[in-house]
Amino acid sequence: MLNDQRIATYLRGLAEGEDEPLRAARARSEEADIPAVPAETGGVLRFLARATAARTVVEIGSGGGYSGLWFLGGMDPKGILTTIELDASHQSLAQQAYAEAGVAGRVRSLLGPALQMLPKLADDSYDIVFIDAEKSEYPEYLEHAKRLLRPGGVLVADNVLAGGRVADQLVDDEDTLGLRNFNAAVTEDPDLSGLIMPIGDGILVAVLAE
Numbered sequence: 388m389l390n391d392q393r394i395a396t397y398l399r400g401l402a403e404g405e406d407e408p409l410r411a412a413r414a415r416s417e418e419a420d421i422p423a424v425p426a427e428t429g430g431v432l433r434f435l436a437r438a439t440a441a442r443t444v445v446e447i448g449s450g451g452g453y454s455g456l457w458f459l460g461g462m463d464p465k466g467i468l469t470t471i472e473l474d475a476s477h478q479s480l481a482q483q484a485y486a487e488a489g490v491a492g493r494v495r496s497l498l499g500p501a502l503q504m505l506p507k508l509a510d511d512s513y514d515i516v517f518i519d520a521e522k523s524e525y526p527e528y529l530e531h532a533k534r535l536l537r538p539g540g541v542l543v544a545d546n547v548l549a550g551g552r553v554a555d556q557l558v559d560d561e562d563t564l565g566l567r568n569f570n571a572a573v574t575e576d577p578d579l580s581g582l583i584m585p586i587g588d589g590i591l592v593a594v595l596a597e
């Protein structure tokens with residue numbers, strides 16, 4: 388296993404660092420008790436956006452805007468991030484982060500419960516869908532993601548290992564069950580080719596069939 392602490396520290400040292408807007412967004416998220424993705428997960432988000440030259444990304448769970456800034460840093464310069472957030476105070480922190488980074492014009496920020504907002508988004512239109520909101524709802528987000536992604540689009544989900552709880556069959560709280568069911572549903576879906584990377588709290592990536 389490559390999850391030795393020395394290796395994690397080494398990899399972090401090699402990773403591209405945070406710029407000032409990212410650092411400020413992370414600090415504000417911590418202050419507001421919003422669990423932002425770790426920087427190494429942010430690096431994966433930016434890599435995926437860059438590798439796919441993403442022009443359209445949907446994010447479920449804006450938080451304080453930290454993960455959104457990583458996406459925007461890798462997307463096509465004309466690309467638009469559509470991000471959904473339930474909590475108005477989190478949304479305003481995220482909007483502050485986009486403004487400070489000079490990318491507010493590339494963000495469509497939607498306020499409301501994801502399961503009410505997702506049906507308003509157009510089918511087959513998005514290069515990437517990123518899931519990082521209510522863990523028990525991940526299986527329902529998956530159904531929407533499949534509808535929203537263009538053929539060949541990429542599904543990304545954070546926290547899919549939940550600190551190891553998903554791998555412990557004795558843990559059966561609602562969030563862990565949601566994540567376990569989500570991981571199984573992606574794996575068993577013939578239209579999705581995916582894998583779980585043990586980076587941060589576990590990142591699932593999957594490509595929708597062309």
Ligand SMILES: C[S@@+](CC[C@H](N)C(=O)[O-])C[C@H]1O[C@@H](n2cnc3c(N)ncnc32)[C@H](O)[C@@H]1O
Nearest residue numbers: 423424448449450453454473500501519520521
């Ligand atoms: C883990 S945080 C997102 C962190 C953010 N992606 C980042 O890394 O900077 C989860 C966010 O999802 C929001 N959330 C929770 N349930 C939601 C729902 N049903 N619909 C939309 N947003 C939700 C929370 O308010 C919180 O801001």
